[in-house]
Amino acid sequence: MTNERTGMIRYKLRRKITYALYNHKRRGHKINITIDEAEKLYNSSTVCPICGVEFSDKKRSTTKSFDRKHNKGMLSNRNVWVICYKCNATKQDRTMKEFVNYCRGVVNKFGADHDVSG
């Protein structure tokens, strides 16, 4: 990759992070993470911690997205993780406890004993 191309990728990522932080701030959330910290977290994440999918930009569902672990907490290095787009879209504003309970509900209804083909 040329320096120009890596520079553009980095520029786009930092712009995306800046926009995400700005949006959270605008909605009244406290921010305690810098763009550098968020960029480092983003770049060091290789696998979705929820579903285990390897991140890839080839499909939207496997792209990286920032998520707050506790939705009421501030945006900080400890409260932010990178999960895949699909998990984020499914989890939405649920806490992990609510999300796990939701998944349990799905398993209870459509789990091992149920035909989920098709």
Ligand SMILES: [Zn+2]
């Ligand atoms: Zn995932």
